Amino acid sequence: MISNAIAVEGLKKRFDDVQALSGISFNVGKGELFGFLGPNGAGKTTTINVLTGLARADAGTVVIGGIDCTHKPRAAQHLVGIVPDESNLYPELTGFGNLCFCAALYGMSIKERKQRAQRLLADFGLSKAADRKFATYSKGMKRKLTVAAGIIHRPRILFLDEPTTGIDVASARGLRRLIAELNREGITIFLTTHYIEEAERLCDRIAFIVSGRIVKTDSVAHLLQPLKGRHILEITFSGARASIKQELSREFPGLDFELSKHGIIRVEAGEEIRVGPLVRFLEEQDAEVAEARKVRPSLEEVFIKVTGIEAEAMRAEKEKKGKGR
Amino acid sequence: MRRWRAFFAILAKDMRTYYLKPPNISWGIVFPLAWTAMFFLRSGSGLGSVPSLLPGVVSVAILFGTTSMLAVTVTFEKKNRSFQRLLLAPIPFELLMLAKTGGAILFGTANAFVPVIIAGFIVDLSGVVWIAFVPAVILIAMSSAFLGLFIAVAVSEVFEAQTFSNFFRFPMIFLCGLFFPITKLPVFIRPLSYAFPLTYGADVLHGAVQGEHELPYLLDFGALAAFCIVLFAASLWNIRRKWIL
Numbered sequence: 079m080i081s082n083a084i085a086v087e088g089l090k091k092r093f094d095d096v097q098a099l100s101g102i103s104f105n106v107g108k109g110e111l112f113g114f115l116g117p118n119g120a121g122k123t124t125t126i127n128v129l130t131g132l133a134r135a136d137a138g139t140v141v142i143g144g145i146d147c148t149h150k151p152r153a154a155q156h157l158v159g160i161v162p163d164e165s166n167l168y169p170e171l172t173g174f175g176n177l178c179f180c181a182a183l184y185g186m187s188i189k190e191r192k193q194r195a196q197r198l199l200a201d202f203g204l205s206k207a208a209d210r211k212f213a214t215y216s217k218g219m220k221r222k223l224t225v226a227a228g229i230i231h232r233p234r235i236l237f238l239d240e241p242t243t244g245i246d247v248a249s250a251r252g253l254r255r256l257i258a259e260l261n262r263e264g265i266t267i268f269l270t271t272h273y274i275e276e277a278e279r280l281c282d283r284i285a286f287i288v289s290g291r292i293v294k295t296d297s298v299a300h301l302l303q304p305l306k307g308r309h310i311l312e313i314t315f316s317g318a319r320a321s322i323k324q325e326l327s328r329e330f331p332g333l334d335f336e337l338s339k340h341g342i343i344r345v346e347a348g349e350e351i352r353v354g355p356l357v358r359f360l361e362e363q364d365a366e367v368a369e370a371r372k373v374r375p376s377l378e379e380v381f382i383k384v385t386g387i388e389a390e391a392m393r394a395e396k397e398k399k400g401k402g403r
Numbered sequence: 404m405r406r407w408r409a410f411f412a413i414l415a416k417d418m419r420t421y422y423l424k425p426p427n428i429s430w431g432i433v434f435p436l437a438w439t440a441m442f443f444l445r446s447g448s449g450l451g452s453v454p455s456l457l458p459g460v461v462s463v464a465i466l467f468g469t470t471s472m473l474a475v476t477v478t479f480e481k482k483n484r485s486f487q488r489l490l491l492a493p494i495p496f497e498l499l500m501l502a503k504t505g506g507a508i509l510f511g512t513a514n515a516f517v518p519v520i521i522a523g524f525i526v527d528l529s530g531v532v533w534i535a536f537v538p539a540v541i542l543i544a545m546s547s548a549f550l551g552l553f554i555a556v557a558v559s560e561v562f563e564a565q566t567f568s569n570f571f572r573f574p575m576i577f578l579c580g581l582f583f584p585i586t587k588l589p590v591f592i593r594p595l596s597y598a599f600p601l602t603y604g605a606d607v608l609h610g611a612v613q614g615e616h617e618l619p620y621l622l623d624f625g626a627l628a629a630f631c632i633v634l635f636a637a638s639l640w641n642i643r644r645k646w647i648l
Contacts (some may be wrong), residue, residue: 125625132487134647150497152493160491162484162487165484168420168485169483169485171416179416180488182409182412183492183493183494184405184488184493185405185493186408187408187495218560227488266631287481401549
């Protein structure tokens with residue numbers, strides 16, 4: 079039996095008139111890579127803040143690494159590493175200086191902190207930038223160094239809050255590889271993300287959180303199980319009548335239709351979907367079909383079904399927020 | 404041992420990053436010098452006025468050296484979120500904040516001795532009771548640093564820290580008996596003077612340099628220590644309440 083690295087029961091947190099967490103409960107097993115997936119404002123960062131002692135819970139219990147942190151939120155800080163959604167390293171220190179300072183905060187000796195910093199800079203491909211000030215780093219380099227700072231003291235549990243947000247594709251891919259490696263080395267990872275494909279690729283188990291409530295928790299394999307053998311088609315069109323969904327359902331009774339606000343109709347079936355008849359029918363109904371594409375069933379479909387939130391809208395909202403910062 | 408490593412790392416980083424930067428060092432020298440010169444010229448009574456001016460200049464050098472830097476650095480680190488990294492470190496909160504204020508205390512104490520060294524070249528300081536003077540300087544630096552911390556926690560913007568600091572500093576300078584004896588202040592203002600830590604520090608410094616002090620040393624040191632404890636505890640309470648939501 080896998081024992082728990084994190085055990086949370088009935089966690090509640092309120093900020094003025096906003097109920098940020100409404101009694102959430104979950105467990106994260108030792109060595110597990112656990113994903114916390116949800117839209118902006120769902121309560122992901124608040125959960126991390128409560129678990130790491132940066133915020134106080136109004137109710138509920140928190141046990142981290144076997145230590146009851148319910149009344150002593152900072153009691154397990156020596157066991158955990160935190161990579162926040164925005165870097166909190168010192169812009170005026172060099173990459174090497176930042177890592178050595180973070181190591182010192184965990185009481186490592188001067189020799190040990192220098193060795194560890196050099197090793198991590200090499201592992202994260204930042205050796206050449208070791209003596210440059212953190213302020214001069216690119217976004218990708220900053221994220222990497224922030225992850226390195228989070229694991230400088232060899233934590234048993236690592237909290238990663240939106241680690242790949244706002245960085246380029248190559249850096250994000252490199253970072254995902256590093257996260258997977260850290261998990262293989264035995265570190266329990268609690269990852270929050272709004273990138274569904276990232277969660278699907280990396281995580282063992284995932285919890286969907288919406289408006290401070292966990293709506294579903296399961297392993298990626300189990301979450302995807304209902305989609306096995308399902309076929310999905312997305313048709314982008316314009317100019318159709320409002321009743322088009324009902325008309326389609328009447329004409330094609332074996333297919334499930336879902337109409338989005340953005341002029342996209344999702345078609346789902348347990349067998350191969352024939353595109354031609356659908357497109358012809360839509361055109362007969364005066365609709366102009368722009369695109370029809372088959373979609374690989376993914377966690378995104380599960381997320382949409384469970385939460386009712388469109389992944390695309392969730393991503394767009396987050397990107398907009400990121401640019402605005 | 405591990406906790407103390409963290410303590411000294413925070414202290415050393417702050418000293419390197421903030422306090423030992425050339426502009427601050429020059430500020431630490433120029434500011435007390437400017438005050439010394441200003442009061443020296445104002446008094447018009449020649450070199451003989453130096454011992455009477457020294458306690459005031461020393462106090463002002465400490466007050467400005469500690470409150471200016473600390474209030475700004477803590478607010479700045481809070482704003483750019485690097486303070487969060489300290490809050491995540493596994494060291495007792497009290498030790499963390501002592502490390503954070505340690506740099507300001509050392510800087511303020513060092514500032515205090517700039518006018519003393521200058522005065523040493525001008526007048527004979529052999530009569531100074533150093534055993535009272537040095538602890539008073541340290542306690543003034545501590546209470547001023549904790550006042551700076553209190554201010555830093557009360558505001559959210561760097562410019563607010565400066566404005567709020569002046570709200571305390573200027574009344575303190577003029578009402579704590581440094582340059583005008585408290586006995587010569589209007590009666591209704593006097594109670595306010597005794598609400599400032601600097602009043603007690605200035606009294607010890609006057610006693611140590613000129614041999615004239617209004618209150619017993621024990622009361623002065625006790626009051627200074629009490630201010631240190633109250634301001635530090637209030638700051639910690641405020642941080643826990645406002646920054647750990």
